[in-house]
Amino acid sequence: xxxxxxASVLWALGSFASSKLPLPANPFAGSVYQMLAGGIGGxxxxxxxxxxxxLRPSDFSTASWLALGYLVVFGSLVAFxxxxxxxxxxxxxxxxxxxxxxxxxxxxxxxxxxxxxxxxPIVTGGAIVVAGVGLIVSTERG
Numbered sequence: 648x649x650x651x652x653x654a655s656v657l658w659a660l661g662s663f664a665s666s667k668l669p670l671p672a673n674p675f676a677g678s679v680y681q682m683l684a685g686g687i688g689g690x691x692x693x694x695x696x697x698x699x700x701x702l703r704p705s706d707f708s709t710a711s712w713l714a715l716g717y718l719v720v721f722g723s724l725v726a727f728x729x730x731x732x733x734x735x736x737x738x739x740x741x742x743x744x745x746x747x748x749x750x751x752x753x754x755x756x757x758x759x760x761x762x763x764x765x766x767x768p769i770v771t772g773g774a775i776v777v778a779g780v781g782l783i784v785s786t787e788r789g
Contacts, residue, residue, distance in 0.1 A: 662742065665734045674732035681731070682723060744780045751776050 671677045693699065733742045751773045757763040 662734060662739060665731075666739065670731075670735065674735065675728055677731045678724075678728040682727065741784060744783055747776050747780050
């Protein structure tokens with residue numbers, strides 16, 4: 648839990664500092680640097696914890712490999728590169744709306760792809776989130 652909280656704080660600090668630090672002109676290059684640093688950090692942490700001892704890729708299901716591929720392509724390459732580009736092109740308050748929109752998208756995809764149930768409280772909550780993000784976006788442009 649401490650690692651998740653630390654990651655959230657560091658993500659927020661990095662987003663805030665991005666407007667004050669010299670970054671590569673190409674957002675893809677910035678994404679590559681950040682993903683490499685995160686990947687190397689994750690690998691070193693896993694090795695230090697000895698996690699490689701229990702790793703057996705042959706035990707992973709096809710669905711797991713497909714999910715990993717989806718996360719690499721859409722969750723990292725597309726989404727994160729878009730996020731880095733937005734940090735240099737839009738106000739931080741507008742960019743930060745991703746934190747509210749992503750759960751709504753996740754619920755919608757879960758319902759469409761995995762047949763997860765959509766209840767009225769979930770739909771109502773999603774509508775409130777979308778309306779709030781719409782309000783933020785409209786005030787940023789005005």
